[in-house]
Amino acid sequence: MKIQGKMFIWLSVFILVMACVYGVWSKEPAGTTALFLAFGLSIMIGFYLGFTARRVDTGAQDNKEADVADDAGELGFFSPHSWQPLALGFGGALAFAGVAIGWWLLYFPAPLIVIGVWGWVFEYYRGENRTQ
Template identity: 40%
Template sequence: MRVETKLFVYLCIFFIPVVLIYGFWSKWQEPIGVTALILTGALFALSGFYFWMTGRKLPLRPEDNIKGEIDEQEGNYGYFVASSWTPLWLAGSGAVMFLGLAVGWWLFIIGAAFGIVAVCLWVFESFSGEYSI
């Protein structure tokens, strides 16, 4: 967790001068931007603190070990179907849904119907057909 801790702490430190620069640039007349930047820095500090506390309780991960080898991290990443057209249909229905937000709700509903069918096909394609488990 060292990498994550450093990343979030560095981003928190980065936002301290950003708040000051933004505040001086806007002459402290625009409170929403200053508040948003302060809360963003606080969120990075909170996340960094969480990763630091969690990293103290857990053993070193292979990616935290400087002398670690690639084969220490290998393992099963899940089961994936060899070739599937279903994500293409799901992406197409998502595109129709987003187009429906601009054109009209009737198109969004048509895209959502195709999206529901595509999600069901994608979920159950491992249980039937050529690539069934």
């Protein structure tokens, strides 16, 4: 994870330099803002990966003498099926359409987004897995 964190930090430095050069040369605010936002996203991911790498065991990708088989095994729990992302996708698409068409359209996807988020957060707290 250290390597990925360093890669994102170097990427963010590159994006910052390119954002400054682009902003000075083009004087175009939309692209310059997009590049600065990309810098912010890249630095957040790099900081998170570097921060997390200090708290977890060293992975095979951080060992220069590791084999491919050293990284085999269970990576975590992933939900086998879930309908909640579909509801959030439809709700998000309608919400962004509401920004483009008119703010009144946001009244329709708001319940769909709330139901999708609620269902996704509490997906495994139903039935026998429910806390008492």
